[in-house]
Amino acid sequence: MTKPLPKIIQGGMGVAVSNWKLAKAVSTHGGMGVVSGTAIDAVLIRRLESGDANGDVRRALAAFPNQETAKHILDKYFIEGGKSKSDSYSNAPKLLINASRHSNDLLILGAFVEVWLAKEGHQGQVGINFLEKIQMGTAAGILGAMLANVDYVIMGAGIPREIPRFITEISQKKTSYITVDIINGESQRITIDPAEFVDISKIEFVRPMFLAIIINDVLAAYLARDESSRPDGFIIEGPSAGGHNAPPRGKIEFDADNEPVYGPRDLANLEKMVKYGYPFWLAGGFGARGKLKDALALGAVGVQVGTLFALSNESGFTDDIRDQILGTLVDGTFEIHTDMKASPTGFPIKIVSLPGTTALPEVFAARPKLCDMGYLREPIMLKSGRVDYRCPSEPEIPYLKKDGTMEETQGRKCLCNGLFSNIGLGQHRRDGYDEAPIVTLGSDVDGCKELIKEFPDGWSAADAMDFIAG
Numbered sequence: 001m002t003k004p005l006p007k008i009i010q011g012g013m014g015v016a017v018s019n020w021k022l023a024k025a026v027s028t029h030g031g032m033g034v035v036s037g038t039a040i041d042a043v044l045i046r047r048l049e050s051g052d053a054n055g056d057v058r059r060a061l062a063a064f065p066n067q068e069t070a071k072h073i074l075d076k077y078f079i080e081g082g083k084s085k086s087d088s089y090s091n092a093p094k095l096l097i098n099a100s101r102h103s104n105d106l107l108i109l110g111a112f113v114e115v116w117l118a119k120e121g122h123q124g125q126v127g128i129n130f131l132e133k134i135q136m137g138t139a140a141g142i143l144g145a146m147l148a149n150v151d152y153v154i155m156g157a158g159i160p161r162e163i164p165r166f167i168t169e170i171s172q173k174k175t176s177y178i179t180v181d182i183i184n185g186e187s188q189r190i191t192i193d194p195a196e197f198v199d200i201s202k203i204e205f206v207r208p209m210f211l212a213i214i215i216n217d218v219l220a221a222y223l224a225r226d227e228s229s230r231p232d233g234f235i236i237e238g239p240s241a242g243g244h245n246a247p248p249r250g251k252i253e254f255d256a257d258n259e260p261v262y263g264p265r266d267l268a269n270l271e272k273m274v275k276y277g278y279p280f281w282l283a284g285g286f287g288a289r290g291k292l293k294d295a296l297a298l299g300a301v302g303v304q305v306g307t308l309f310a311l312s313n314e315s316g317f318t319d320d321i322r323d324q325i326l327g328t329l330v331d332g333t334f335e336i337h338t339d340m341k342a343s344p345t346g347f348p349i350k351i352v353s354l355p356g357t358t359a360l361p362e363v364f365a366a367r368p369k370l371c372d373m374g375y376l377r378e379p380i381m382l383k384s385g386r387v388d389y390r391c392p393s394e395p396e397i398p399y400l401k402k403d404g405t406m407e408e409t410q411g412r413k414c415l416c417n418g419l420f421s422n423i424g425l426g427q428h429r430r431d432g433y434d435e436a437p438i439v440t441l442g443s444d445v446d447g448c449k450e451l452i453k454e455f456p457d458g459w460s461a462a463d464a465m466d467f468i469a470g
């Protein structure tokens with residue numbers, strides 16, 4: 001029996017802002033909760049090293065089809081009672097084109113645990129979100145999510161032309177691949193065979209639906225032209241959406257606050273979308289009262305909402321960050337900017353100006369530059385003929401040695417470490433430095449401002465859904 005298309009999708013929000021608790025809350029209330037698959041290997045390690053207080057991660061690991069692997073990861077990382085505050089978290093192996101078995105195990109198990117917990121104890125649908133830009137983590141991450149019977153795979157931040165083929169092949173228990181772009185070099189394939197990780201004779205995969213996050217109808221037409229790249233639906237995200245945004249089309253103009261100016265050319269032609277006949281959802285500023293109705297009237301199946309859920313009680317944000325942001329919404333000091341430079345991906349990203357975060361120049365300047373997580377590193381073929389990996393947010397000297405330019409490093413911030421601090425899993429360094437958070441949200445917070453009046457102590461995911469449904 002095919003399941004109905006969800007009207008409300010809670011958007012994937014990395015790193016673990018849309019964690020399994022939020023996704024489960026949404027899915028049990030009739031929407032579709034989406035967990036983030038970004039850096040999910042490190043999320044798994046840090047939860048285990050924090051002591052897994054309620055035993056959730058261990059319960060999910062006990063359900064993994066290969067218990068030898070699950071036990072190995074548990075033995076290696078679980079710390080009863082949690083690590084001491086003065087210790088640092090262990091690092092996951094950095095993503096590589098030729099990943100080690102251990103690295104793949106962590107990615108598979110991380111995604112499995114997150115989806116399994118989000119789906120536990122109900123029949124609602126659950127999705128997982130990946131960023132196209134993090135190509136080296138995708139194959140193993142999707143396999144892990146499919147082992148937990150994920151209902152939807154959703155991908156943004158790039159052109160996800162390979163995912164429909166990949167999930168079809170994996171669901172048929174075949175070896176499949178994801179292509180990795182190499183700067184200045186020929187692309188290479190990351191191949192994955194499910195049989196290497198689990199006994200496939202005991203697995204029944206169901207092919208998940210695939211939704212591509214796009215900004216306009218042109219990309220929809222491009223992806224839909226061929227069966228191997230055709231998504232099952234599209235999420236059309238406008239420029240006010242939280243997280244990364246696509247840059248404006250054409251020559252970029254900036255306003256007085258140095259923010260990119262978006263115009264009508266950056267909006268999708270919804271009439272064309274309706275004509276194509278593929279299901280689509282609208283995202284970016286749809287987290288407000290009755291917005292679902294507006295989207296339906298425009299021909300959409302529903303909406304994808306991020307910011308309103310990111311600020312709900314169940315999200316992964318620390319209480320401190322959530323309270324601070326809600327406070328700024330109440331007293332009118334909420335400030336957010338679309339920063340063209342901060343993200344090493346090169347995409348614009350929305351950053352909240354919040355005290356204590358690297359959005360503030362003094363906090364940013366106090367951070368010792370280092371790159372120990374490296375999810376946004378890209379492979380590069382060096383002039384010497386060797387493939388190396390680089391991220392424009394890493395320290396300048398190694399970046400320049402990898403044929404980078406000084407200009408590319410300017411204004412870049414370390415998203416990996418900052419995003420982990422948002423969820424209370426930030427790194428503590430041996431020299432005593434604690435990684436500072438960096439918070440993204442959408443710029444349209446009218447809905448949040450209205451909802452906080454009804455729920456001055458904060459709202460639940462279910463409250464948010466009722467509000468959107470009007």
Ligand SMILES: Cc1cc2nc3c(=O)[nH]c(=O)nc-3n(C[C@H](O)[C@H](O)[C@H](O)COP(=O)(O)O)c2cc1C
Nearest residue numbers: 011012013014156241242243284285305306307442
């Ligand atoms: C905190 C936060 C983190 C986000 N992270 C991601 C992400 O990792 N991947 C992604 O595709 N979209 C991400 N988004 C975008 C959301 O999934 C969603 O499409 C968007 O927030 C919708 O716009 P809205 O914020 O106006 O509701 C993020 C949004 C927020 C608020």
